[in-house]
Amino acid sequence: MPPKSETPAPGADARLDEAMGVFVEHRELLFGVVYNLLGTVADTEDVLQETWLSWTARGGGAPLDGIANLRAHLVRVAVNHALRRRAAISRRRETYVGPWLPEPLVADDTDVGADDPALRTESVSMALLVVLETLTPLERAVFVLGEVFGYPLTEIAGIIDRSPAAVRQLAHRARGHVNARRPRYRAHPRVRREATERFVRAALGGDIAGLMEILAPDVTVWTDGGGRPRAGGLRPVHGRVKAARLLAAQATRRRFPPELDLRYRRVNGDDAAVLFQGDAPFAVMVLDLTPEGDRVCGVYVVANPDKLTHVRKEEQ
Numbered sequence: 267m268p269p270k271s272e273t274p275a276p277g278a279d280a281r282l283d284e285a286m287g288v289f290v291e292h293r294e295l296l297f298g299v300v301y302n303l304l305g306t307v308a309d310t311e312d313v314l315q316e317t318w319l320s321w322t323a324r325g326g327g328a329p330l331d332g333i334a335n336l337r338a339h340l341v342r343v344a345v346n347h348a349l350r351r352r353a354a355i356s357r358r359r360e361t362y363v364g365p366w367l368p369e370p371l372v373a374d375d376t377d378v379g380a381d382d383p384a385l386r387t388e389s390v391s392m393a394l395l396v397v398l399e400t401l402t403p404l405e406r407a408v409f410v411l412g413e414v415f416g417y418p419l420t421e422i423a424g425i426i427d428r429s430p431a432a433v434r435q436l437a438h439r440a441r442g443h444v445n446a447r448r449p450r451y452r453a454h455p456r457v458r459r460e461a462t463e464r465f466v467r468a469a470l471g472g473d474i475a476g477l478m479e480i481l482a483p484d485v486t487v488w489t490d491g492g493g494r495p496r497a498g499g500l501r502p503v504h505g506r507v508k509a510a511r512l513l514a515a516q517a518t519r520r521r522f523p524p525e526l527d528l529r530y531r532r533v534n535g536d537d538a539a540v541l542f543q544g545d546a547p548f549a550v551m552v553l554d555l556t557p558e559g560d561r562v563c564g565v566y567v568v569a570n571p572d573k574l575t576h577v578r579k580e581e582q
Contacts (some may be wrong), residue, residue, distance in 0.1 A: 281330065284321065288336050289318055295337070295415075296344045302390045302410045303348045305368030305399065307576050313351055319343040342425045345407055349426070352403045363493025364500040367566055368395040370550045372540060373532040374580050391415055392534045392566050393554035396488070397447045401423055401440055409440035428571045453559020455537070459530075462537045464551055465562050466528065469551075472517035477510035481563040485509045492570035509565070522562060529579070540577065547574040 296317060301310045331341045359366055370392065375458030390398070390410070398406050407426055413416040419423070423433045452458075461480065487503045503512050525540040539551040552565030555568050568574065 268580050285322060285330055288330065289321060289340065292337055292340050296340060298350045299341060299410060299415060300344050301371070302395070302414060303345070303403075303407060304351060304568055305395050306355065306510065306573075307369045307371070308353055309355060310348075311496065313344060313347045316347045320347070330551040338425070339422065341411075345425050346427075347410070349403050349407060356549055365488045365490050365502075366399075367488055367490035367568050367573075368392060368399075368534075370533045370538070370552060370568050370577070372538075372550065372577050374578075388535065391536050391550040391554075392538075393564055394444070394448055396566070397444055398472045401443060404428070405436050405440040405443070408436040409444060413441070415446075447507070453555065453557065457559035458555055459537045461555055461559055461562065462530070462539065465565075466551065467541045467554060470517055470528070472514040474510050474514045477513055478506060480562055481506045482556055482563040483507055485561075485563050485565065487512060487567070490570050490573070491567075492536045492572060513565075527579075545579050547571070547577040547579070550577065551576065 276315065293314065296314055297310060301307065304310055304313070321340065330336065389392070398409065400410065404426060408419075408422055411422045411425065412419065414528060419433045420430055423430045423436075428436070431456050464476070465480045467473070468480060475550045483506050484504070485506055487509045493500070503509050525543065526548055527544075529540045529542065531538055531540045533540070533550055535551050536552060538553065541548040541551070549567055549569040552566040552568075554566070555561065556563050
């Protein structure tokens with residue numbers, strides 16, 4: 267509130283309303299960019315709040331004045347807040363117990379169309395987000411802005427305040443790193459859904475033979491439970507035999523409660539299984555499939571309840 271001796275500038279409320287409209291118009295884009303930079307929903311929401319505060323404080327309460335490209339300005343502010351937030355996330359990661367996975371973005375149901383805002387936000391899969399965690403913050407920003415959201419390198423240079431030559435080098439390193447770890451070809455959605463269902467049936471049923479059939483020889487299982495006992499191992503498990511034994515043991519030892527309710531949902535754009543215990547989310551299982559779509563080469567289990575607070579159960 268302004269001091270009592272002052273009065274708001276004429277039209278201040280109207281300018282704030284206009285600024286709010288612009289921010290809301292671009293909020294989905296900002297959420298997608300920041301989430302893909304950070305991998306956590308809570309940090310993304312905090313960064314959007316910081317972006318809003320910076321936005322409204324600009325120009326003494328007249329944030330739209332003097333800006334030729336409002337969208338570019340908002341993205342620049344959000345990206346720079348996100349890059350500063352990465353330092354805090356890295357410090358938290360140093361004391362995190364067990365494998366760390368991004369927070370899953372779960373669509374309401376599997377019948378959502380391709381134009382759904384949630385799916386557009388989730389254009390980066392869980393598997394690719396894990397790969398992006400191995401990039402430097404600037405490499406990740408350049409990759410997300412360029413490869414995911416289609417920004418030209420010259421515009422990215424202005425967003426992250428680097429020269430075009432420096433951005434080209436960052437883009438080259440990031441693309442090379444990601445392409446070495448992520449296949450470009452993806453199987454038909456129907457094939458991927460069938461493989462997902464086969465895996466979930468075998469995993470929840472403790473069917474070692476079924477798991478050996480669906481798992482790729484070089485499969486890796488990551489289980490993120492934040493150190494809680496229900497999550498299982500504290501390290502990734504590599505190889506088909508070890509992975510099948512781990513998953514079957516979790517089922518036979520009742521690591522998964524018998525009353526779990528299974529729902530198939532889209533998670534970060536891919537078919538996945540979401541397990542509920544009553545109305546509360548118990549775990550999200552996301553699969554990375556081979557390019558042919560018939561084998562599972564990566565299993566990502568997010569069972570840390572702190573990362574599932576935004577997951578809601580929809581009545582069928």
